[in-house]
Amino acid sequence: MDETGAQPRTDSDLVTVNALNVYHGQLCAIADVSLRVGEGEVLAIIGANGAGKSTLLRTIAGLHQSRSGSIYFRGENISRLAAHRRARRGISLVPEGRRLFRSLTLEENLKVGAHRAAPGPFSVARIYELFPWMAERRHHKVLQFSGGEQQAVAIGRALVANPRVLLLDEVSLGLAPIVVEKIYEVIPEIVAHGVGVMLVEQDVAQGLRVATRVHCLLEGRTSLEGAPAQFSAHEIERAYFGSDLRQATSETEPS
Numbered sequence: 001m002d003e004t005g006a007q008p009r010t011d012s013d014l015v016t017v018n019a020l021n022v023y024h025g026q027l028c029a030i031a032d033v034s035l036r037v038g039e040g041e042v043l044a045i046i047g048a049n050g051a052g053k054s055t056l057l058r059t060i061a062g063l064h065q066s067r068s069g070s071i072y073f074r075g076e077n078i079s080r081l082a083a084h085r086r087a088r089r090g091i092s093l094v095p096e097g098r099r100l101f102r103s104l105t106l107e108e109n110l111k112v113g114a115h116r117a118a119p120g121p122f123s124v125a126r127i128y129e130l131f132p133w134m135a136e137r138r139h140h141k142v143l144q145f146s147g148g149e150q151q152a153v154a155i156g157r158a159l160v161a162n163p164r165v166l167l168l169d170e171v172s173l174g175l176a177p178i179v180v181e182k183i184y185e186v187i188p189e190i191v192a193h194g195v196g197v198m199l200v201e202q203d204v205a206q207g208l209r210v211a212t213r214v215h216c217l218l219e220g221r222t223s224l225e226g227a228p229a230q231f232s233a234h235e236i237e238r239a240y241f242g243s244d245l246r247q248a249t250s251e252t253e254p255s
């Protein structure tokens with residue numbers, strides 16, 4: 001630790017967040033959160049509704065300013081860098097609710113993502129290999145697509161920029177399990193190229209299945225972090241819901 005409490009960066013670190021505080025007006029949405037994401041790692045951010053997960057991802061992407069603390073990307077302090085500059089450095093956010101250009105075709109959406117893309121493994125053609133159904137429907141407008149299909153296009157659009165870090169906010173929300181499975185199938189391919197993934201997942205079991213590490217937020221604070229296998233279901237539940245649930249259950253459970 002240095003004098004600011006920052007963890008020293010290791011060579012494989014992509015994103016390092018130190019003692020981050022983010023406010024929405026008076027409300028402290030992220031309180032003293034520190035984390036790191038390395039190459040080829042999948043960090044699952046879990047936590048109840050309103051815990052601050054989206055605020056955390058959006059702050060890393062540069063869409064919210066932090067009040068204090070720092071965000072480093074590959075050793076560079078990007079805390080005050082504009083969102084588009086962070087995107088150019090390789091931080092790509094797939095926001096909650098997808099935000100595609102709905103009146104454009106699938107291929108046009110992918111090409112928007114590929115505009116000024118960094119060199120790397122992901123091209124529009126590669127996305128069609130990952131999601132074969134897309135090639136056949138490349139000239140269809142995305143407003144005709146199902147929620148799951150639109151989510152896959154949103155991920156494809158983020159990937160063609162060849163990001164170094166992919167931030168996925170609730171990609172499985174509202175989708176059928178079979179659709180979610182198809183989307184999650186591409187994550188090993190993504191991390192195999194050294195991309196770091198931070199994913200927010202309401203479905204904790206799903207998040208833990210793909211994660212190399214988990215970070216739980218409770219009312220904006222870190223309530224648990226480490227490798228998923230380190231924790232019992234009870235510990236995760238407690239970190240997710242807070243101590244109220246523990247008190248409530250300890251009254252009904254014999255000790």
Ligand SMILES: Nc1ncnc2c1ncn2[C@@H]1O[C@H](COP(=O)(O)OP(=O)(O)O)[C@@H](O)[C@H]1O
Binds near residue numbers: 047054056
């Ligand atoms: N733009 C905003 N303005 C005011 N409050 C916000 C805004 N975005 C989020 N919040 C509040 O910040 C807290 C964290 O929200 P959010 O990051 O969206 O949580 P999560 O993604 O975990 O559900 C919540 O209390 C939410 O109501």
Ligand SMILES: [Mg+2]
Binds near residue numbers: 053054055096170
């Ligand atoms: Mg959210």
